[in-house]
Amino acid sequence: MIKRFFYSQKVAPYVFVSPFVLVFAVFWVYPLLSSFGMSFQNVSLGQETEWIGMDNYTKLMGDTIFLKAVTNSVVYMLLTLVILIPLPMLLAVLINSKVMWGREIFKSAFFFPALTSVVVAGTIFRLMFGEMDTSLINSVLGWFGMEPVKFLKGQITGFIALLALATWRWLGVNMLYFLSGLKNIPDDYYEAASIDGASTFQKFTRITVPLLKPTTIYVVTISIYAGLAMFIESIMLWNGNNSPKNIGLTIVGYLYRQGIEKNDLGYAAAVGIVLLVIAMAINLTQLAFTGMFKKGD
Incomplete structure (x- = not known):
């Protein structure tokens, strides 16, 4: 009876999907609902919980440091x-081109x-962008006759260091995503475009970019999500x-x-709830803007 139940065509799909549903409920839905409830309370370890309504959210709206953190995260993203x-995308197109040699070496080097551990990478970049004359970046600037810069003590220069770290770590990952997308574009499209006299730029803008939309x-x-959730990189740099x-x-x-x-x-x-709302609002907006919610797309 039990064997027949699990081997039933109607029951089998639910059996296979149940592990995901369970994990999703325990590690995402439950923490989210708990956090939502906590956001209306005064909760501290070792103290009694007190219901305070919207006080935490009211306090957030007037918290200049929180607004600074939101601005930093959104600008970074x-x-x-x-x-x-x-x-x-451009690197993926270059590596995927027929004239490219040693493409596997380049893919490995970029990935x-x-x-590398973000802790190790952050430590290395903190030393690279150090304020001493002997730090790597200031040494390079010295070769061009420029004065040393205290990168990690200024808003703009600090973001330069953060973006340099992000680019170094994630350039290769995103490149591989685009490479996998390029594999799904038939060569026939490019051959037909070549017969029609299309230039390399026209092929890229009229074929590659539209078909890489997904x-x-x-x-x-x-x-x-990654931009808004950035944390360890900042901790290690400073x-x-x-x-x-x-x-x-x-x-x-x-x-x-x-x-x-x-x-x-x-x-x-x-x-945390405000962060979730911001991330969802931005992502849903861009998905709606790109037509992902339209039927047939």
Whole structure:
């Protein structure tokens, strides 16, 4: 009877999907609902929980440090999109071209940084962008007769260091996504375009870019999340969660500061819910803009 039940064509799909549903419910839905409830409470370890309604959210709206963290995260996310969408796409097209030699070597070289621990990478980049004259970047600037720069003490220069680290780590990953997308484009399209006299640029803009749309949307979606969730990179670059004038503070960093460092779990939960709303709003907007919700797309 039990064997017949599990081998039933009606029951089998639910049996196979049940592990995912269980994991999703335990590790995503339950924590999300718990955090949502905590965001309306005053929760601290070792103290009694108190219901305070919308006080945490009201406090957030007037919290200048939180607004600074939101601004930093959104700006960082937008800048990574500007760099880590077109550049990996162009590299993928170049490596996928027939005139390219040693493509496997280049793919491995670009992907290798993603295998490096972010702790190790962050430490190396902190030393590279150090304020001493002997640090790598300042040494290079010295060759051109420029004065040493205190990269990690300025808003713009600090973001340059963050973006350099992000580009180094994720350029190869996004490039591989685009390479997999290029494999699904038939060569017949390019051969027909060549017969019609299309230039390389026209092939790229009229064939490659439109047919890479699903891959591009996927890369944009995960890049938005990754940009808003950035935390460890900032921690390692500034050797802690307290950068000068909060120039490297992110939303997740502020959540950590409130929840772990200050033991205000209710306020930290409110920060997390706001982060989720921001990430969902941006992603749903870009998915709607790119037509992913239209029938037949």
